Amino acid sequence: xxxxxxxxxxxxxxxxxxxxxxxxxxxxxxxxxxxxxxxxxxxxxxxxxxxxxxxxxxxxxxxxxxxxxxxxxxxxxxxxxxxxxxxxxxxxxxxxxxxxxxxxxxxxxxxxxxxxxxxxxxxxxxxxxxxxxxxxxxxxxxxxxxxxxxxxxxxxxxxxxxxxxxxxxxxxxxxxxxxxxxxxxxxxxxxxxxxxxxxxxxxxxxxxxxxxxxxxxxxxxxxxxxxxxxxxxxxxxxxxxxxxxxxxxxxxxxxxxxxxxxxxxx
Numbered sequence: 001x002x003x004x005x006x007x008x009x010x011x012x013x014x015x016x017x018x019x020x021x022x023x024x025x026x027x028x029x030x031x032x033x034x035x036x037x038x039x040x041x042x043x044x045x046x047x048x049x050x051x052x053x054x055x056x057x058x059x060x061x062x063x064x065x066x067x068x069x070x071x072x073x074x075x076x077x078x079x080x081x082x083x084x085x086x087x088x089x090x091x092x093x094x095x096x097x098x099x100x101x102x103x104x105x106x107x108x109x110x111x112x113x114x115x116x117x118x119x120x121x122x123x124x125x126x127x128x129x130x131x132x133x134x135x136x137x138x139x140x141x142x143x144x145x146x147x148x149x150x151x152x153x154x155x156x157x158x159x160x161x162x163x164x165x166x167x168x169x170x171x172x173x174x175x176x177x178x179x180x181x182x183x184x185x186x187x188x189x190x191x192x193x194x195x196x197x198x199x200x201x202x203x204x205x206x207x208x209x210x211x212x213x214x215x216x217x218x219x220x221x222x223x224x225x226x227x228x229x230x231x232x233x234x235x236x237x238x239x240x241x242x243x244x245x246x247x248x249x250x251x252x253x254x255x256x257x258x259x260x261x262x263x264x265x266x
Contacts (some may be wrong), residue, residue, distance in 0.1 A: 017228050018223060019034075023089060023090060024090055024110055024112075024113060026092065027087065027092075027110060027113065028058040028087055030113050031055045031058070031087075031092060031110070031113065031118070032055050032056070032057070033054070033055065033144055033145070033146075034052055034053070034054045034144065034145040034148065034209065034210040035052065035053050035054075035055070035118060035142040035143065035144055035145065036050055036052050036142065036143050036145050036210060036211070036212060037049070037050050037051050037052075037140055037141075037142060038050075038141045038142060038143045039140065039141035040138050040139070040140055040141075041138040041139050042139070044246065044254075045246075046245075046246045046247060046248040046254060047212075047230045047231065047232055047245040047246050047247070048066075048067065048068040048069065048192070048228070048230040048245075048247075048248075049067060049111040049233075050065075050066045050212055050230070051063065051064065051065035051078075051212075052065070052145065052209040053094065053106070053142075053209050053213050054080075054209070054210075054245060055085065055092075058087045059084065059085050059086070059087075059255050060082070060083070060084065060085060060210075061077050061083045061085050061094060062080045062083060062084055063080075063084060063094070063096055063104070063106070064078055064079060064080055064081070064207050064209035064212065064214075065077075065078040066078070066207060066214035066216070066228060066230065068228065070253035077205075077207075077214075077216065078098055079183060079205075079207045079209075080207075080209060081096045081097070081098060081104075082096060082253070083095060083096035083106075084096065088224045089110075090109055090110045091107060091108070091109050091110070092106075092107070092108040092109075092110065092120075093105070093107050093108075094106040094107075094108070098126070100110060101128055101129050102126060102127065102133075103122065103127045103219075104124070104125065104126050104127070105124075105125050105127070106122065106123070106124045106125075107122065107123045107124075108120040108121075108140075109122070110205050111139075114155070115144065116143065117141060117142065117143060117144065118141075118142040118144070119139065119140070119141055119142070120139070120140050120142065121137075121138075121139055121140075122135045122137060122138065122139075122140045123135065123136075123137040123215070124137070141237075143160065145211055147210065147211060148208075148209070148210050149174040149208055149210070149211060149213075149233045149236055150209065151239070152236040152241075153179045153208050153213070153233070153236065154179050154180070154181055155178065155179065155263055155264070156177070156178040156263070156264040156266075157176065157177055157178075157179070157241055157261040157262065157263055157264065158174060158175070158176045158177055158261060158263075158264050159174065159175070159241070159259060159260050159261030159262060160172060160173060160174050160175065160259070160260070160264055161257065161258070161259050162258045162259060162260045163256065163258040163259075165247070165255050165257055169227065169229060173190075174190070175187065175188065175189055176189075176196060177187035177261075178262065179206060179208075179218045181252065183205055183206060183207070184204055184205055184206070185204050185205070185206050185215070186198050186204065187199045187201065187204060187217070199219070201217050201218055201219055202218040202219075203216065203217055203218035203226065204217045204218075205217070208233070209235045211232050211234075212230070212232060212233075213231045213233055213243065214228070214229075214230050215228065215229050215230075216228045216229075231243040231244070231245045231257075231259065232244050232245060239262060239263040239265070240260065240261070240262055240263075241260070241261045241262075241263070242258070242260050242261075243255070243257075243258065243259035243260075243261075244256060244258050244259075245257045245258075246258075
């Protein structure tokens with residue numbers, strides 16, 4: 001009888017331990033750096049759905065995001081939002097304020113982590129005045145971003161789309177963008193005399209976090225119509241900047257857009 005009780009106790013301990021996540025060694029150190037969302041539930045995410053989490057320490061971090069499905073209640077323009085982090089076992093809890101009335105809580109249960117990738121069971125909730133407004137959850141593959149182009153992008157760049165498909169805003173012509181160090185940019189176009197002139201827009205902002213580039217603008221005279229576009233910076237080298245983006249068509253298929261720019265030294 002004692003032997004049977006002992007075996008049952010061992011079995012109960014075994015099955016109980018199997019239900020728990022295996023603790024990851026030195027997670028507080030391995031998690032440090034920038035991580036970009038790459039896949040959700042096995043599906044590759046288009047560039048306009050990507051976010052970047054930065055873990056500066058086991059207690060402090062940042063969130064940057066700009067989703068395509070923004071609304072008045074869920075603006076989703078998060079430019080390096082300071083966040084408090086609590087690390088409990090394999091669970092990374094991240095909280096921050098998007099604005100005076102809107103906050104978020106991200107809970108990441110780390111399943112595996114390496115120097116280049118991290119897999120988590122994630123839940124992200126946005127609150128408006130303490131009331132849940134939006135929740136998303138699933139299995140997330142994160143890619144570690146070793147390079148931050150937020151300084152390299154500063155200055156004036158001239159270029160055009162290099163692939164067969166670009167975006168709904170592209171006309172295939174050369175244009176210029178001047179990225180300022182305050183999160184704003186100036187857009188230039190060629191006039192009928194071949195001179196570069198700047199367009200004065202009501203809104204012209206950008207985010208660069210790691211390799212993720214998010215832009216939004218309001219053209220003068222268009223009222224409240226806000227446009228957005230997202231790219232991933234593939235490289236900045238020898239005064240040449242290359243972008244890439246995975247885009248989603250209306251029929252659900254995807255394509256890769258590319259863009260090349262040269263730095264203007266005038």
